[in-house]
Amino acid sequence: xxxxxxxxxxxxxxxxxxxxxxxxxxxxxxxxxxxxxxxxxxxxxxxxxxxxxxxxxxxxxxxxxxxxxxxxxxxxxxxxxxxxxxxxxxxxxxxxxxxxxxxxxxxxxxxxxxxxxxxxxxxxxxxxxxxxxxxxxxxxxxxxxxxxxxxxxxxxxxxxxxxxxxxxxxxxxxxxxxxxxxxxxxxxxxxxxxxxxxxxxxxxxxxxxxxxxxxxxxxxxxxxxxxxxxxxxxxxxxxxxxxxxxxxxxxxxxxxxxxxxxxxxxxxxxxxxxx
Amino acid sequence: xxxxxxxxxxxxxxxxxxxxxxxxxxxxxxxxxxxxxxxxxxxxxxxxxxxxxxxxxxxxxxxxxxxxxxxxxxxxxxxxxxxxxxxxxxxxxxxxxxxxxxxxxxxxxxxxxxxxxxxxxxxxxxxxxxxxxxxxxxxxxxxxxxxxxxxxxxxxxxxxxxxxxxxxxxxxxxxxxxxxxxxxxxxxxxxxxxxxxxxxxxxxxxxxxxxxxxxxxxxxxxxxxxxxxxxxxxxxxxxxxxxxxxxxxxxxxxxxxxxxxxxxxxxxxxxxxxxxxxxxxxxxxxxxxxxxxxxxxxxxxxxxxxxxxxxxxxxxxxxxxxxxxxxxxxxxxxxxxxxxxxxxxxxxxxxxxxxxxxxxxxxxxxxxxxxxxxxxxxxxxxxxxxxxxxxxxxxxxxxxxxxxxxxxxxxxxxxxxxxxxxxxxxxxxxxxxxxxxxxxxxxxxxxxxxxxxxxxxxxxxxxxxxxxxxxxxxxxxxxx
Ligand code: SF4
Numbered sequence: 001x002x003x004x005x006x007x008x009x010x011x012x013x014x015x016x017x018x019x020x021x022x023x024x025x026x027x028x029x030x031x032x033x034x035x036x037x038x039x040x041x042x043x044x045x046x047x048x049x050x051x052x053x054x055x056x057x058x059x060x061x062x063x064x065x066x067x068x069x070x071x072x073x074x075x076x077x078x079x080x081x082x083x084x085x086x087x088x089x090x091x092x093x094x095x096x097x098x099x100x101x102x103x104x105x106x107x108x109x110x111x112x113x114x115x116x117x118x119x120x121x122x123x124x125x126x127x128x129x130x131x132x133x134x135x136x137x138x139x140x141x142x143x144x145x146x147x148x149x150x151x152x153x154x155x156x157x158x159x160x161x162x163x164x165x166x167x168x169x170x171x172x173x174x175x176x177x178x179x180x181x182x183x184x185x186x187x188x189x190x191x192x193x194x195x196x197x198x199x200x201x202x203x204x205x206x207x208x209x210x211x212x213x214x215x216x217x218x219x220x221x222x223x224x225x226x227x228x229x230x231x232x233x234x235x236x237x238x239x240x241x242x243x244x245x246x247x248x249x250x251x252x253x254x255x256x257x258x259x260x261x262x263x264x265x266x267x268x269x270x271x272x273x274x275x
Numbered sequence: 276x277x278x279x280x281x282x283x284x285x286x287x288x289x290x291x292x293x294x295x296x297x298x299x300x301x302x303x304x305x306x307x308x309x310x311x312x313x314x315x316x317x318x319x320x321x322x323x324x325x326x327x328x329x330x331x332x333x334x335x336x337x338x339x340x341x342x343x344x345x346x347x348x349x350x351x352x353x354x355x356x357x358x359x360x361x362x363x364x365x366x367x368x369x370x371x372x373x374x375x376x377x378x379x380x381x382x383x384x385x386x387x388x389x390x391x392x393x394x395x396x397x398x399x400x401x402x403x404x405x406x407x408x409x410x411x412x413x414x415x416x417x418x419x420x421x422x423x424x425x426x427x428x429x430x431x432x433x434x435x436x437x438x439x440x441x442x443x444x445x446x447x448x449x450x451x452x453x454x455x456x457x458x459x460x461x462x463x464x465x466x467x468x469x470x471x472x473x474x475x476x477x478x479x480x481x482x483x484x485x486x487x488x489x490x491x492x493x494x495x496x497x498x499x500x501x502x503x504x505x506x507x508x509x510x511x512x513x514x515x516x517x518x519x520x521x522x523x524x525x526x527x528x529x530x531x532x533x534x535x536x537x538x539x540x541x542x543x544x545x546x547x548x549x550x551x552x553x554x555x556x557x558x559x560x561x562x563x564x565x566x567x568x569x570x571x572x573x574x575x576x577x578x579x580x581x582x583x584x585x586x587x588x589x590x591x592x593x594x595x596x597x598x599x600x601x602x603x604x605x606x607x608x609x610x611x612x613x614x615x616x617x618x619x620x621x622x623x624x625x626x627x628x629x630x631x632x633x634x635x636x637x638x639x640x641x642x643x644x645x646x647x648x649x650x651x652x653x654x655x656x657x658x659x660x661x662x663x664x665x666x667x668x669x670x671x672x673x674x675x676x677x678x679x680x681x682x683x684x685x686x687x688x689x690x691x692x693x694x695x696x697x698x699x700x701x702x703x704x705x706x707x708x709x710x711x712x713x714x715x716x717x718x719x720x721x722x723x724x725x726x727x728x729x730x731x732x733x734x735x736x737x738x739x740x741x742x743x744x745x746x747x748x749x750x751x752x753x754x755x
Contacts (some may be wrong), residue, residue: 052750118660
């Protein structure tokens with residue numbers, strides 16, 4: 001198509017950013033910071049711990065700064081820019097030490113990688129640090145796959161699972177591809193597709209409480225297609241979606257459940273069945 | 276399963292209408308089936324991802340370039356059209372546009388109008404305006420004809436009657452036209468066609484929309500699949516085209532990629548059955564065509580979006596409908612839930628500029644920001660980013676001078692105070708850890724009913740120990 005671009009360069013009007021080039025990955029570092037995310041912190045802490053174990057298994061020393069909190073996403077998506085910026089600044093300062101940052105949640109990683117640029121759009125000096133953070137932020141599955149280049153032996157029994165990927169992670173960072181490839185390394189795990197797999201589970205942060213009826217209809221459809229996929233459980237690398245999907249399944253009195261991908265992976269490669 | 280709280284007091288809101296739509300199983304099936312098929316058609320029309328992405332980028336650049344020169348291009352368009360013998364009219368509001376259209380019809384002493392599909396005429400509510408003045412305005416697009424017959428509004432910008440299946444259409448035709456009930460789609464189309472043919476011959480004025488207005492040549496380009504657009508613009512003695520100011524593009528060369536993006540994104544077609552290029556009234560040596568051609572250029576809030584470099588991207592839109600076809604919210608609640616002319620993601624980002632946020636306060640929040648719309652938009656409008664920006668404008672206090680018409684519709688001191696508290700919590704590590712400690716320690720006391728969340732879910736229960744706690748014990752090392 002390029003010859004058709006002729007003099008299409010615009011002036012004074014925004015154009016879409018250039019398509020992201022495939023990311024290049026560094027060699028395995030000795031140390032990383034784990035940014036746990038607030039949802040994992042409070043509701044799925046085992047998953048955070050399993051993420052640490054998976055990283056340590058690769059010979060990496062993991063730091064977990066006790067000063068970390070939320071990445072700022074809820075306020076940002078609700079339109080409270082100043083509030084989001086204050087919280088984002090606290091995390092930015094905390095993570096400003098050059099270490100790679102691994103995040104066990106696609107949407108929070110996306111916040112660092114994509115949206116901090118918008119949050120700090122008016123602060124050129126901060127933007128340099130924002131870009132630096134974006135450059136060294138990795139979603140967990142991406143990090144395990146491309147930086148650690150894990151070589152795993154599957155110690156678990158044969159099983160069938162469905163994979164759910166949060167929309168932001170899928171569309172901003174292709175994490176569904178990372179997770180698929182990672183799961184593909186597990187010899188006894190069959191990943192089954194589910195109906196309308198790329199469709200949103202209906203969480204959307206505050207959307208789930210501002211538009212509960214629409215959100216509820218979405219999660220009902222999502223849980224149905226997951227159950228009907230033939231999988232025995234669902235795995236996801238996103239705390240928000242997990243909270244939404246499991247909360248809905250429990251409300252429906254379904255036995256089917258989802259769990260965090262980090263916990264699933266740790267169970268397969270360590271041979272330890274989690275409580 | 277979950278108990279639905281009656282939201283009767285909300286019936287005149289997005290949420291209230293959504294509740295009604297969600298309860299209508301027929302409607303939901305109609306939309307799901309139709310949207311699934313449209314998504315597949317689009318996917319099949321773009322087999323090569325590289326080609327598709329290159330073309331979308333090009334489309335984005337062309338529209339951005341046109342917008343960056345919008346005032347100039349509009350002037351050039353007016354000059355060229357005038358030279359071609361087309362009368363150009365400018366309308367700031369829909370009221371102005373209607374008056375212009377009415378005065379043209381009146382000058383002809385016209386009483387009958389046939390209309391090709393035009394969303395701008397819907398925006399103007401032209402049919403009602405003319406009906407009040409005893410002018411019959413008949414929709415000639417099959418979908419538009421169906422919704423007009425049923426006294427409804429379009430529920431999709433490309434397929435106005437997509438909320439109805441063929442059985443519902445059969446019943447409608449039977450009830451309104453007194454024909455035998457038939458479920459044969461072809462027969463249904465023939466019934467509509469017979470009724471319309473006669474009207475084309477009788478009409479005093481034909482009205483149409485415009486897909487692209489080409490500044491360099493003064494050409495109005497109109498795509499359609501039924502031939503009704505061509506009939507409406509050529510059979511009656513007078514043709515009035517109505518369009519928004521953002522439809523202008525620089526030259527014919529720009530149209531080629533945009534047209535390909537439009538037809539493939541909309542219905543998965545390589546090209547539409549009809550592509551009409553209108554460059555003026557009938558010339559002395561021509562056998563057919565209207566004696567008079569008018570173009571009404573409507574602003575209706577578009578210049579407000581244009582004034583903001585970020586929101587201006589909204590005006591890239593070429594009205595293909597792909598964003599709604601791929602929207603999980605639209606698929607479930609249908610077009611009428613949006614309560615205004617343009618539904619779906621594009622409706623959510625353009626309507627506030629037209630009618631103001633006070634009238635559509637829920638538009639920006641009725642989205643999970645899943646991004647499916649932005650992913651398919653052929654001109655790469657960052658729709659989620661637009662929604663997020665509108666949310667910002669929606670919660671601003673009057674002192675913060677919202678930049679969108681009637682912004683601050685959702686400003687609430689109470690909510691602002693809650694977010695301030697959230698900031699304190701997340702920027703004071705000691706306080707945050709205390710919160711984690713309390714939430715995990717007293718997890719059994721977590722409320723069982725947490726507002727709307729527990730309509731669809733059980734209440735979330737905090738873990739026994741937080742990750743802060745577990746990580747500290749596990750790592751057993753100094754914090755970094
Ligand atoms: S916003 Fe994009 S996808 Fe939606 S109708 Fe406009 S051009 Fe099509």
